[in-house]
Amino acid sequence: MQFDPFIIPFNIGLYFILIYIVVRCVIWFLDLSRPDKLRLQRGFFGIAFTQSLKEIFMESLIHRKILKTNLRLGYMHMSLAFGWFLLILFGTIEADIFGAKHLNAPYKAIFFKFFNPEHGRSGFEAVYGFIMDLILAFILSGLLLAVTKRVYSKIVGMKKTTKLKLTDKIALTSLWLIFPSRLLAESFTSGAYGTGSFLTGTLGTWLATFLPAREMAYPFWWLYSTALGTFFILLPISRYMHIPTELFLIFMRNSGIRTGDKAGTYTEVQTYSCSSCGICIDTCQLNYSAGITNIQSAYLMKGIRNSYDISEIADNCLMCGRCDQKCPVGIELSPIRMIQRRGSEAGTDIRNIFKGYLRSRQNAITETIPVSSNYKFLREQDSEKTDVLYFAGCMTHLTPGIKNSMVKILDASGMKFRFMDEEGGVCCGRPLMLAGHDREARELINYNSQMIWKSGAHTLVTSCPICYKVFKESYYLDVEVLHHTQFIRRLIADGYVKMNFLRKRVVYHSPCELGRGSGIYDEPREVLNHVSRLEKTSFEDAESLCCGGSLANMKISSRDRLKISADAAKELTRRNPDILATACPLCKKSFAAATQTRVADISEIVAEALNVGHSKKVNDSRSIILKEIANI
Amino acid sequence: MNKHVIVIGGGVAGLEVAGQLSNMGIEVSLIEKEPKTGGHLNKWYKLFPDRRNSSEVQSYLARIVHNNRIKLLTNTTIEKFKKGRGHFYVTTNNGEVLNADAVIVATGFDLFKSARKEEYGYGIYDNVITSADLEEKFQKGDIILKNGAVPETIGIIHCVGSRDEKVGNFYCSKLCCVTAVKQAIEIREFLPDSKVFCFYMDMRMGGAFYEELYREAQEKWGVSFIRGKVSEASETIDNKLTIKVEDTLAGRPLKMKLDMLVLMAGMEMSEGGVRVAGIGGLKTGENRFFAAVDNHTGSNRSNIEGIFYAGTCTAPMNITETISHARAAVVEVIDYLKDGK
Numbered sequence: 016m017q018f019d020p021f022i023i024p025f026n027i028g029l030y031f032i033l034i035y036i037v038v039r040c041v042i043w044f045l046d047l048s049r050p051d052k053l054r055l056q057r058g059f060f061g062i063a064f065t066q067s068l069k070e071i072f073m074e075s076l077i078h079r080k081i082l083k084t085n086l087r088l089g090y091m092h093m094s095l096a097f098g099w100f101l102l103i104l105f106g107t108i109e110a111d112i113f114g115a116k117h118l119n120a121p122y123k124a125i126f127f128k129f130f131n132p133e134h135g136r137s138g139f140e141a142v143y144g145f146i147m148d149l150i151l152a153f154i155l156s157g158l159l160l161a162v163t164k165r166v167y168s169k170i171v172g173m174k175k176t177t178k179l180k181l182t183d184k185i186a187l188t189s190l191w192l193i194f195p196s197r198l199l200a201e202s203f204t205s206g207a208y209g210t211g212s213f214l215t216g217t218l219g220t221w222l223a224t225f226l227p228a229r230e231m232a233y234p235f236w237w238l239y240s241t242a243l244g245t246f247f248i249l250l251p252i253s254r255y256m257h258i259p260t261e262l263f264l265i266f267m268r269n270s271g272i273r274t275g276d277k278a279g280t281y282t283e284v285q286t287y288s289c290s291s292c293g294i295c296i297d298t299c300q301l302n303y304s305a306g307i308t309n310i311q312s313a314y315l316m317k318g319i320r321n322s323y324d325i326s327e328i329a330d331n332c333l334m335c336g337r338c339d340q341k342c343p344v345g346i347e348l349s350p351i352r353m354i355q356r357r358g359s360e361a362g363t364d365i366r367n368i369f370k371g372y373l374r375s376r377q378n379a380i381t382e383t384i385p386v387s388s389n390y391k392f393l394r395e396q397d398s399e400k401t402d403v404l405y406f407a408g409c410m411t412h413l414t415p416g417i418k419n420s421m422v423k424i425l426d427a428s429g430m431k432f433r434f435m436d437e438e439g440g441v442c443c444g445r446p447l448m449l450a451g452h453d454r455e456a457r458e459l460i461n462y463n464s465q466m467i468w469k470s471g472a473h474t475l476v477t478s479c480p481i482c483y484k485v486f487k488e489s490y491y492l493d494v495e496v497l498h499h500t501q502f503i504r505r506l507i508a509d510g511y512v513k514m515n516f517l518r519k520r521v522v523y524h525s526p527c528e529l530g531r532g533s534g535i536y537d538e539p540r541e542v543l544n545h546v547s548r549l550e551k552t553s554f555e556d557a558e559s560l561c562c563g564g565s566l567a568n569m570k571i572s573s574r575d576r577l578k579i580s581a582d583a584a585k586e587l588t589r590r591n592p593d594i595l596a597t598a599c600p601l602c603k604k605s606f607a608a609a610t611q612t613r614v615a616d617i618s619e620i621v622a623e624a625l626n627v628g629h630s631k632k633v634n635d636s637r638s639i640i641l642k643e644i645a646n647i
Numbered sequence: 648m649n650k651h652v653i654v655i656g657g658g659v660a661g662l663e664v665a666g667q668l669s670n671m672g673i674e675v676s677l678i679e680k681e682p683k684t685g686g687h688l689n690k691w692y693k694l695f696p697d698r699r700n701s702s703e704v705q706s707y708l709a710r711i712v713h714n715n716r717i718k719l720l721t722n723t724t725i726e727k728f729k730k731g732r733g734h735f736y737v738t739t740n741n742g743e744v745l746n747a748d749a750v751i752v753a754t755g756f757d758l759f760k761s762a763r764k765e766e767y768g769y770g771i772y773d774n775v776i777t778s779a780d781l782e783e784k785f786q787k788g789d790i791i792l793k794n795g796a797v798p799e800t801i802g803i804i805h806c807v808g809s810r811d812e813k814v815g816n817f818y819c820s821k822l823c824c825v826t827a828v829k830q831a832i833e834i835r836e837f838l839p840d841s842k843v844f845c846f847y848m849d850m851r852m853g854g855a856f857y858e859e860l861y862r863e864a865q866e867k868w869g870v871s872f873i874r875g876k877v878s879e880a881s882e883t884i885d886n887k888l889t890i891k892v893e894d895t896l897a898g899r900p901l902k903m904k905l906d907m908l909v910l911m912a913g914m915e916m917s918e919g920g921v922r923v924a925g926i927g928g929l930k931t932g933e934n935r936f937f938a939a940v941d942n943h944t945g946s947n948r949s950n951i952e953g954i955f956y957a958g959t960c961t962a963p964m965n966i967t968e969t970i971s972h973a974r975a976a977v978v979e980v981i982d983y984l985k986d987g988k
Contacts, residue, residue, distance in 0.1 A: 412766070412879050412881065413765065413766040413878075413879055414765045414766070415765060415766070415768050415771050415772070415879075415880075415881060415882075416765060416771055418881075419771060437881075439891075439902075573812030573813060573815075574812075577815050603765075604765065604813075607763055607765065608763060608813060608814045608815055609815075
């Protein structure tokens with residue numbers, strides 16, 4: 016049997032990490048809710064399995080998404096992950112073919128050169144050795160980038176790289192040591208025996224000219240084994256836990272498991288899957304406009320993993336969702352932040368390092384002062400039934416231009432409508448939800464729901480994307496909820512209103528809550544295209560910027576907000592359009608304070624383009640809905 | 648002294664500077680972008696605190712230009728600016744190149760564009776006007792609504808565009824409080840049957856005889872002062888305005904129906920000033936006004952030697968302060984022309 020004491024550190028590390036990962040996965044699985052368990056089981060034995068394998072190959076090894084956003088950074092990740100994978104794969108095959116027997120213990124593949132120093136002389140062996148050297152060179156090139164990135168992050172096209180904690184630094188050092196020590200160990204051995212290919216062979220021969228290669232090799236084999244062992248042992252308490260966790264995450268996601276509004280296995284798996292690559296830092300407007308560099312999602316994940324006090328981090332975020340779109344691992348960053356916000360007000364500090372401590376901390380119930388709200392001070396609504404209900408929302412009341420335009424459009428359409436909160440009403444509830452106060456929000460939701468039910472309307476139109484999202488997702492309504500851009504598009508398409516063409520150059524800013532939040536990108540653009548000359552910006556659809564006015568951030572100062580608004584407005588108006596159009600009263604207000612360009616809501620542009628003389632005057636708006644149903 | 652000074656801006660500060668320099672025998676070119684000098688003052692009815700007719704100050708300033716040999720360039724803006732060995736070369740929009748030994752910037756202020764506070768409905772609702780619009784109505788002598796009716800209840804909102812982080816103006820414009828008091832009294836004079844409500848954050852009556860005027864408004868004219876910032880205004884079907892405000896002294900929310908709403912627009916760095924700052928490489932502060940090198944002992948000096956500031960292009964000021972600041976600028980210029988070169 017081939018054995019040498021230097022393999023012990025590697026073996027300890029390897030078996031430790033294997034057992035750890037299996038135990039961890041079993042615990043995670045057991046902690047899943049029943050439906051999620053079933054989902055995962057079904058996913059594991061169904062189509063999702065092949066999908067997951069494909070995704071693991073494309074994302075965990077090749078790092079396709081990072082490559083797409085940043086070629087150099089992607090190459091760095093790919094060379095380390097895919098290269099290492101190839102090295103293990105080809106190493107195992109090598110040991111299998113050329114070793115003493117088939118099916119070897121892992122260490123024989125890893126330290127193959129040590130146990131078979133004479134290997135590589137015949138032609139076939141030399142070709143194989145060449146492949147192995149090529150893979151090693153591939154990894155080393157990525158490593159070189161990684162080392163340089165720590166000092167000079169611009170080398171991979173990044174403005175900022177993540178700050179690390181101590182164990183991460185030690186793990187990082189051991190990771191960095193693995194490949195150079197392998198290179199030197201193999202080179203010395205090759206030099207001593209006159210084997211090795213273009214990399215190890217050449218280096219080995221050269222080193223052997225002035226160093227005692229045979230004696231020098233042995234310490235480097237020790238170093239190689241120790242680096243590997245240390246890395247494996249530190250894995251669970253460092254950010255490199257993301258390597259095994261991400262595989263589990265991919266299986267879970269492809270089985271249809273989602274974050275939801277409570278912390279659980281899935282949020283835990285997601286937090287551990289974060290590799291701290293830092294892409295979320297570069298994409299964050301708080302970073303590049305306001306210079307706030309410690310609250311980005313990578314730090315949130317790090318904070319949760321290490322159970323730091325992160326209420327500041329959780330609350331200082333615009334919740335624009337740009338990082339969700341960019342995250343190469345596909346972590347649902349904003350939902351996790353929301354969970355953290357709900358729990359962060361409770362002062363519980365349950366530390367059980369074995370399992371579940373994250374969840375009990377995150378899901379801790381916030382203590383609230385019991386309040387009984389009644390809204391008797393609001394005027395009783397008239398009981399006459401209506402078809403369309405228009406809810407302006409509090410922000411729209413602060414931008415009366417939008418409100419008036421909507422009334423004008425509704426009047427012109429001839430529809431039977433009622434302005435639900437014309438004389439004031441209660442909030443839709445979303446600001447409270449964004450602050451983590453779900454129970455208080457529920458009271459508002461109940462009040463509004465009753466109003467809507469009583470009205471007899473079949474369509475609820477809202478001008479504010481914040482209200483739209485909450486009506487759509489958190490209310491249980493039997494009416495159709497539309498944002499006014501969707502409603503207007505339908506009015507135009509069905510001929511309820513006729514439009515003149517405005518000879519104006521318009522750019523469209525897609526509001527976070529409407530675009531990334533609710534997936535409505537096309538309708539606003541179609542309406543604008545119909546009435547004006549719509550031009551493209553570099554921030555279309557999911558790439559859209561945040562206006563800076565977000566209700567979700569309660570920590571940021573007005574000065575920083577203005578900086579974000581001004582930067583975003585500057586980017587959007589780069590080509591001097593006549594109008595900067597948006598579809599959210601909050602965006603409108605934020606931009607109006609930050610740019611000289613005219614800022615207008617789509618409803619205002621439409622009201623301006625309204626050809627009142629030619630609108631179809633009908634009182635039966637049922638037909639429009641019937642048409643819709645027929646289309647479905 | 649055979650010297651030539653360019654004054655940019657023909658408002659109160661610019662005219663005063665030009666007049667004083669000219670009195671001392673210095674050749675002055677006065678550049679004004681409008682067809683007429685006088686600035687904001689032309690549109691003002693009466694002045695606080697003594698409610699003297701603004702035309703008196705206007706004619707004082709007009710005499711300055713008339714009596715002295717000042718080269719007046721109206722309808723003129725500056726396009727290019729060059730400094731070379733103690734000389735300034737200013738190119739105007741008419742293509743004329745002026746050569747001067749020193750330059751005084753007196754570009755003044757712009758009123759905050761009230762449409763930016765959309766929640767008050769300026770430009771959207773019929774009967775929401777600004778303090779400047781009201782002065783025009785006073786000059787014409789008819790305080791009427793858009794539909795010709797006489798307003799009965801009038802609300803005045805203080806701090807529109809001042810002390811308002813959301814519009815990016817952190818500073819106090821200083822004059823709007825006393826302007827509101829003055830205008831409230833004048834409304835009551837014109838319309839003895841009307842009721843006037845002022846909605847304020849703090850009453851800043853830090854000037855000679857301001858506090859007396861404030862007291863008079865309450866005791867003699869029955870103007871109501873309510874502490875609280877109006878959150879929004881909306882128009883009702885009968886063409887009235889409903890405002891929402893929190894009465895912070897009574898500690899409760901308030902809803903009120905009004906016929907007319909007057910917005911006390913604050914003062915901002917003028918657009919012309921922003922242009923001049925860009926062309927001349929002059930430093931501006933966080934409040935966007937020109938930044939003087941020393942707030943206490945050198946409020947007229949700019950970051951470029953030979954260029955001086957006068958008046959409200961550096962901060963909100965009333966007419967008294969503007970004229971004092973302009974005369975101080977004259978001293979700085981004379982000092983500079985004598986020793987500086």
